[in-house]
Amino acid sequence: MEPRNQTDVSEFLLLALTEDxxxxxxxxxxxxxxxxxxxxxxxxxxxxxxxxxxxxxxxYFFLSNLSFTDICFSTTTIxxxxxxxxxxxxxxxxxxxxxxxxxxxxxxxxxxxxxxxMAYDRYVAICHPLRYMVIMDTRFCGLLxxxxxxVSVVDALLHSLMLLRLSFCTDLETLYFFCEVFQxxxxxxxxxxxxxxxxxxxxxxxxxxxxxxxxxxxxxxxSSILRMPSAGGKYKAFSTCGSHISVVSLFYxxxxxxxxxxxxxxxxxxxxxxxxxYTMVTPMMNPFIYSLRNRDMKAALRSVIRGTTAFQ
Numbered sequence: 001m002e003p004r005n006q007t008d009v010s011e012f013l014l015l016a017l018t019e020d021x022x023x024x025x026x027x028x029x030x031x032x033x034x035x036x037x038x039x040x041x042x043x044x045x046x047x048x049x050x051x052x053x054x055x056x057x058x059x060y061f062f063l064s065n066l067s068f069t070d071i072c073f074s075t076t077t078i079x080x081x082x083x084x085x086x087x088x089x090x091x092x093x094x095x096x097x098x099x100x101x102x103x104x105x106x107x108x109x110x111x112x113x114x115x116x117x118m119a120y121d122r123y124v125a126i127c128h129p130l131r132y133m134v135i136m137d138t139r140f141c142g143l144l145x146x147x148x149x150x151v152s153v154v155d156a157l158l159h160s161l162m163l164l165r166l167s168f169c170t171d172l173e174t175l176y177f178f179c180e181v182f183q184x185x186x187x188x189x190x191x192x193x194x195x196x197x198x199x200x201x202x203x204x205x206x207x208x209x210x211x212x213x214x215x216x217x218x219x220x221x222x223s224s225i226l227r228m229p230s231a232g233g234k235y236k237a238f239s240t241c242g243s244h245i246s247v248v249s250l251f252y253x254x255x256x257x258x259x260x261x262x263x264x265x266x267x268x269x270x271x272x273x274x275x276x277x278y279t280m281v282t283p284m285m286n287p288f289i290y291s292l293r294n295r296d297m298k299a300a301l302r303s304v305i306r307g308t309t310a311f312q
Contacts, residue, residue, distance in 0.1 A: 012097050012187075014081075014090045015177050021088075028085045034284055035078040041287030042067035048300035055300055058136040059125070059240075062118045063290060065145055066247075069114060070283035073107040076100055077178040077279050094168075097179040098160055104279065105156035105181060108255070109206055113148035115248050116210030122244060123217035126237050127224045155202055162198060166190050177276050207255075214248055243290045250285060254278035 049055045049064040080100065084090050092100070125132050159181055166188040176183050181199065185192050218241070225237045254277050291297050 011091045011093050012179065012184075014084060014092055014179075024085055024088070028082060031078055031081055031085070031280075034280060035074055035082070038074045038078075038280075038284040038287075039071055041284070041291075042071045044301055044304060045287050045290065045297070047304050048297060051304060052296075052300040054296060058121050058141050059118070060297075061141055062114060062121060062145075066111065066114045066118070067287065069107050069111050070286055072103070073111065074280060074283045076103040076107060081177055092179060097184065098163055100179040101163065101181050101184060102156045102160040104178065105159060106152045108279075109152040109155055110148055111251065112207055112210045112255075113152065114145075115244070115251060116213040117144050117148065118244055119214040119217040119248070122241050123220055125240070126221050151206065155206055159195075159199060159202070162195050166192065166195065178279070180275060211252060218245070243294055246289045247282075247286055250289070251278075251282050254282055 045067040046064045049060045077100070080092065080096075084092075121136060124135050128135065163181070163184060166185070167190040168187060169189045185195050185199070188195075221237070221241060225234050228234050228237065291301055
């Protein structure tokens, strides 16, 4: 395959979910249901936090931002998959692919930062309870969200602009179920060393740094909890962290599995499925994790549902 001179390929091919035509309606229904559950579940979290005065605290403020990020994260990938399934056409335009790359990076990085911020919030609440409201005031919480969003956008724009310098082959190239930056770089026909250096450097900083912040926070949290004399106090402290630990494990477990399989294995449907779980299943599960493990959230959600039913 010869590279195109000074131009880019007009479109890419995304990996077909199945070659069996009879399974396509079933897959369409499955992914549509996953998307609707993701959007509805996270919207309920946002409505519950905004409508219940008892949830107007930093922890739930960050949770509502995480839910909004999950909605956006799913919207970058699932609707295009549904359109392709319905149209039986796996193509995506070059501009559409780069746009998808940009938004996937924005919301995946933002989710990573939000999980780190939420870990810090739990650290302050448990290790410095008397100073909690002073440290985690409204201005500081808003600043944390703003900085996280700004860094995520700048990082995504940098990698998207770096993709513009690459040339691609004249034949259509097959990517994953969606356009993911590692795969787009792999199918380029021009020199990709600079792209890889910048990409892996950014991932090591922006991805690993929040993870180590989470590890540090929970190391301090566990140390503080173990020093508590009351068994009831220990249980209460652990219960406030349980939902967050579950979400962190789900997000980073699937994310690391996806990127490790992408980096060290050849292209296959198995590695593509790992990437799909990371971008689709995690946003869908977060509302269930927080609602099932949190008494205050369950009460707020019941109030929202009753209010919605009464309005109808």
